[in-house]
Amino acid sequence: MIVRPYGDTTGDGMVQLSFTLPIPHDKRAEGAALQLAGKMGMDPAMLVHAKPMGDGFTFFVVYGKVGHLVDTERVQVVERDYPLLSAKEVNAVIKRRLRRRLNVVGACIGTDAHTVGIDAILNLKGIAGEKGLEYYSELSVTNLGAQVSVPDLVETAREKKADAVLVSQVVTQRDAHLHNTRAMSAAFREALPAGRRPLLIVGGPRFDELMTGELGVDRIFGRGTTPREVASYLVHALIESKSKS
Amino acid sequence: MAGKLDLDPRIVARARALAAKAGQPVVDLARSHTTVSVERAVLRLAGVHGADADGIPWVNRLVDAVRADVGLGHGVAVPVLHAALTTGVEDLTVLAQKAAAGAVRFAVPEKKSEIAAARRRARKAAAGGLKIIDRRRAERDRLIRRYGDPAQRPWIYLIVATGDIHEDIPQAQAAARAGADVIAVIRSTGQSLLDYVPEGATREGFAGTYATQENFRLMRAALDETSRELGRYIRLTNYASGLCMPEIAALAGLERLDMMLNDSMYGILFRDINPIRTFVDQRFSRQVHARAGIIINTGEDNYLTTADAVEAAHTVTVSQLLNEFFAHEAGLADWQLGLGHAFEINPDLPESFRLELAHALLARELFPDAPLKWMPPTRHMTGDVFRGNLLDGFFNLAGALTGQGILLVGMMTEAVVTPWLSDRDIALQNVRYVLNGAGNLHEDFVPGAFIRGRAGQVLGEAVELLERIVDDTLMEAIADGTFGLMKRPADRGKGLDGVARQEDDYYNPVGELL
Incomplete structure (x- = not known):
């Protein structure tokens, strides 16, 4: 289907835009705002609001018509291969299907002392208004923190009967994150037989999400991953997909 | 603007009394323990400043050194000032540097006179830091009056x-x-x-x-x-x-x-x-x-x-x-x-x-x-x-x-x-x-x-919860997820290794002066 934005009449192409320019408010600033709107494809563009802010900044609101057409058939999206669940739904699935709490062990391994990533996913506080896995009543979370050795991680995972192990690698030099991850997955393969090995998940801004096979892990999460995505994945991989097969 | 809700003053008084009862055991706990960070704060007020080449503050190095020699339970003030007196290194930051290099050993003095001397020096050093804080407070009052x-x-x-x-x-x-x-x-x-x-x-x-x-x-x-x-x-x-x-x-x-x-x-x-x-x-x-x-x-x-x-x-x-x-x-x-x-x-x-x-x-x-x-x-x-x-x-x-x-x-x-x-x-x-x-x-x-009804209801529920906390103790309430749904037992969590029970001769000059 071919569409264009809708203001109050089909096909009118009307959009609204607001932005700040780092210049004081005057006639020239308003002209500059209209020039930007024009370059963004708004024609005609109407400057409806301009307000000075502090020294040397102006805030603008512009309404205008764009000529662009959008073809919904040609939209490309990367589909998640599991459904995104709410915390309530995650808890309900675990309660109903697993009938015990799902055990998660997390850590930063190697020399990396940056727990920002693992804390964002695990700590109650979470990230960007979304609570971490500790918030989920049916998840039992052990966060080992930073600079955890691989043997300690394997030992704790065994002791806690971990269903899943989450490893974060934020700051890395000379591909240390890749070496560390390979060492970690190898240690788990050595220590535990296939059926009893926890789900291995790594995350961090420098990973390529397609490298799971090469690194010997089950899933890789990149920049911007939220706790809810991780929780949904855990339920999908450990409960939903297992019972289907 | 008090009085719009017609809160029952007896319930309010009861809520306060219960809070005090629930809180007192925690205060007792706080008064009988110290931590690495409390001791580092004492040293900061006593004038230790700056950090080593790796960015580790000298207060950390000094507390770690004292702890390794005599533990934390006596407080660091007496061992540190006693070392300052016996070595003649008056500047405590310099003392921290020497201690980090292994050139100073710490001990709790045995003679009463030595303890008294170390305490006197510690009090004087800590009072120096508190004097700056007092000056800053007076400065704030002055600026608020002015602006x-x-x-x-x-x-x-x-x-x-x-x-x-x-x-x-x-x-x-x-x-x-x-x-x-x-x-x-x-x-x-x-x-x-x-x-x-x-x-x-x-x-x-x-x-x-x-x-x-x-x-x-x-x-x-x-x-x-x-x-x-x-x-x-x-x-x-x-x-x-x-x-x-x-x-x-x-x-x-x-x-x-x-x-x-x-x-x-x-x-x-x-x-x-x-x-x-x-x-x-x-x-x-x-x-x-x-x-x-x-x-x-x-x-x-x-x-x-x-x-x-x-x-x-x-x-x-x-x-x-x-x-x-x-x-x-x-x-x-x-x-x-x-x-x-x-x-x-x-x-x-x-x-x-x-x-x-x-x-x-x-x-x-x-x-x-x-x-x-x-x-x-x-x-x-x-x-x-x-x-x-x-x-x-x-x-x-x-x-x-x-x-x-x-x-x-x-x-x-x-x-x-x-x-x-x-x-x-x-x-x-x-x-x-x-x-x-x-x-x-x-x-x-x-x-x-x-x-008014809703406010009274919340206050009533608060009193009920406080009663439960008094019965179970606050530590138990924290352990079983009463607040923010988080369960935090007293023997878990980060920083526990930095806690020590106070010995009978524990001395903290800042605590004494405050």
Whole structure:
């Protein structure tokens, strides 16, 4: 289907835009705002609001018509291969299907002392208004923190009967994150037989999400991953997909 | 504005008595333990400053050295000053450097006269730090007299958080010119779990700027300049929380910060810091804040970001009562208690705004002399910035209508981006409109049966919960998830290895002087 934005009449192409320019408010600033709107494809563009802010900044609101057409058939999206669940739904699935709490062990391994990533996913506080896995009543979370050795991680995972192990690698030099991850997955393969090995998940801004096979892990999460995505994945991989097969 | 809710004074008195009963065992625990951070704070006040080549502060090196030789239970003051007397190294920072090189051994002196001499020296050194804090407090009083307090209540509280102190400064000054009365510099993610305070001016942080003594000094100096320019004293806020809470409280006093985030349970619940570590650090930091004339801000708003704001409303009241008890016990006066609460009820719930008014007014009337800290909606802010701006308007109105003391300005882009320049401008415009148009509406506002009934119900539930806490003990309540749904047992959490029981000869010159 071919569409264009809708203001109050089909096909009118009307959009609204607001932005700040780092210049004081005057006639020239308003002209500059209209020039930007024009370059963004708004024609005609109407400057409806301009307000000075502090020294040397102006805030603008512009309404205008764009000529662009959008073809919904040609939209490309990367589909998640599991459904995104709410915390309530995650808890309900675990309660109903697993009938015990799902055990998660997390850590930063190697020399990396940056727990920002693992804390964002695990700590109650979470990230960007979304609570971490500790918030989920049916998840039992052990966060080992930073600079955890691989043997300690394997030992704790065994002791806690971990269903899943989450490893974060934020700051890395000379591909240390890749070496560390390979060492970690190898240690788990050595220590535990296939059926009893926890789900291995790594995350961090420098990973390529397609490298799971090469690194010997089950899933890789990149920049911007939220706790809810991780929780949904855990339920999908450990409960939903297992019972289907 | 007391008395609009017709709260039963007997129930209010009972709630306070129960809070005291629940809190007392924790105070006893705090008085019988010390922590590495308390001892480091003592050394900071005694004049130890700076860091080694790896950025590890000398106070950390010195406490570690003393601990390795004689443990922590005697307090570090006597072993350190005894070593200073026997080695003749008067400058304690130099002593720390020598100790780090292995050139000094520490011992608890055996002779009474030696102990007395070491204590005398320790008291003198600590008094030097407290004297600076006293001078800073007098300086604040003088500046407030000269430039004046904000013309209106609530005070308008704005956050800056660039990660770079030299970027924070112009943003803070611009925010003050645009109407902010209080500037808070958010800390870098993860600082709460660092067991040392970084040194110097810092230019890189994750979603915030490191709290360091030099950053405190730079920002305070810049805001003094802006206060002079605006004819209004601009207050500065930071965070005395996390593993270094006592040290940061001391640094805040030394650099004349005006408000500090300082909650009795936040670190336990939301950062998984060990409960004993937190309560010991808490008590010391509050004593320092009391001396420094700093207003503390407690963190009850956080419970409502994890638990439901209607169901858990009474847990906020309980925590406020506990925070009040702990604060009074540590010497803080009512005017220093910025007890927290928040506008977090689901806006789709029928009568949500009336419920918000009931909760806000309950806090106001329970703590009539405390400058309550009113926190904006976060949980129900979506990417819909237009609705967010409306919600913030109602939040501002509730603040004006219920006489809140400190209003943290809500951003319509909450949960979207860290605030843009224009977001802050729009948010302040929202606050100004409400305070100009309806700032005195509380004079005409008389709550009816719905609001009075709801406030009474929350207070009743708070009393019930306090009764349970008294029976189970507060430590058990924290362990089984009463607050913010977090379960935190006393033998778990970060920083437990930095706690020690006080020996019979424990000596802390700062504790003695406060």
